[in-house]
Amino acid sequence: MRRIHDAILAAGGSVLVITFEPPERIPFYVEAHGWPFAVVSDPTRAAYQAFGLGSAGWVTLFGPRVVLEYLGLMAKGYRPMGSDSDVHQLGGDFVIDADRRIVFAHRSNDPADRPAAEELLRALRSISSSRPCEG
Amino acid sequence: MLNTVNRTSDFAFIDASGATVRLFDMTKGPTILIFLRHLA
Numbered sequence: 001m002r003r004i005h006d007a008i009l010a011a012g013g014s015v016l017v018i019t020f021e022p023p024e025r026i027p028f029y030v031e032a033h034g035w036p037f038a039v040v041s042d043p044t045r046a047a048y049q050a051f052g053l054g055s056a057g058w059v060t061l062f063g064p065r066v067v068l069e070y071l072g073l074m075a076k077g078y079r080p081m082g083s084d085s086d087v088h089q090l091g092g093d094f095v096i097d098a099d100r101r102i103v104f105a106h107r108s109n110d111p112a113d114r115p116a117a118e119e120l121l122r123a124l125r126s127i128s129s130s131r132p133c134e135g
Numbered sequence: 136m137l138n139t140v141n142r143t144s145d146f147a148f149i150d151a152s153g154a155t156v157r158l159f160d161m162t163k164g165p166t167i168l169i170f171l172r173h174l175a
Contacts, residue, residue: 013165016158018148021174026151029174037169040148040156047146047158053170085173094168100140100159111172120167127165 004117005036013095013124014038020045021085048089052107055088060110069112095123103127 008015015037019026023041030039042048060066070078093115095104104123106115140146146158162168 008167011165013167014162015167015169016161017169017171019171019174021171023149023151023153025174030151038150038161040150040161042146042148047148048170050146051168051170087173089172091170091172093170096140096162096166096168098164100162102140108172124165124167 001034002036004121007121008124011121011124012128016040018042018047020048020089045089051092051094051105053092054090054107054109056090056110057088061087063110066110066112093120095120095127097127 005015017035017037017039019039020042022043026039026041029035090108090111091114092105092107094102094106097103103126104120108114140158147155148158150156
C-alpha cells in the first residue's frame with residue numbers, strides 16, 4: 001500500500017478515499033488497515049449517485065467470483081470485521097485531472113470488480129505525460 | 136453520469152473530525168477517487 005502511495009505521489013497525484021459510512025467510523029478503519037490516504041464520508045451518497053455507482057443484488061454478492069476473491073483475501077489474513085451497513089452499495093475508482101475531467105472511470109459490477117492499482121497509476125501518469133511543459 | 140466534476144458538481148464530504156470539506160478543496164491536481172463499499 002505504501003509503495004503504491006509513494007508511486008502516486010511521485011506521479012504528481014493524490015488519493016481521496018470516499019466512504020458512505022458515518023465519519024466517526026473512519027479513524028478505526030484507517031488505523032486497522034494502515035491507509036495512508038485521506039478518507040472522507042459521503043453519508044447521503046450524493047457523490048456515489050453522481051458518479052453512477054450502482055447496487056448489487058444478493059445473487060451478485062454471493063457469486064463465485066466474489067466468493068473466490070474473499071476466500072483468497074482470507075487466506076492472506078484478511079478477517080471481515082462485520083458491518084451493519086448497506087452491503088449492496090458498490091464502489092468505483094476514478095482518476096480526475098487538474099481540470100476535474102474524468103480521465104479514467106471504473107464502476108464496479110460486483111464487490112470483487114476493482115481495477116489494479118497499477119491501472120490507476122497508469123491513468124495518472126498519462127495525465128502527467130500529456131501536460132504541457134512549463135518554463 | 137458525470138464526465139467532468141465541474142463547479143456545479145462539487146461535493147461536500149465530512150472528514151473524520153466531523154468537519155465539512157469540499158471536493159475542490161481536497162483535490163488540487165490529478166486525483167484518484169476511490170469510492171468504497173461498506174467498511175468491513
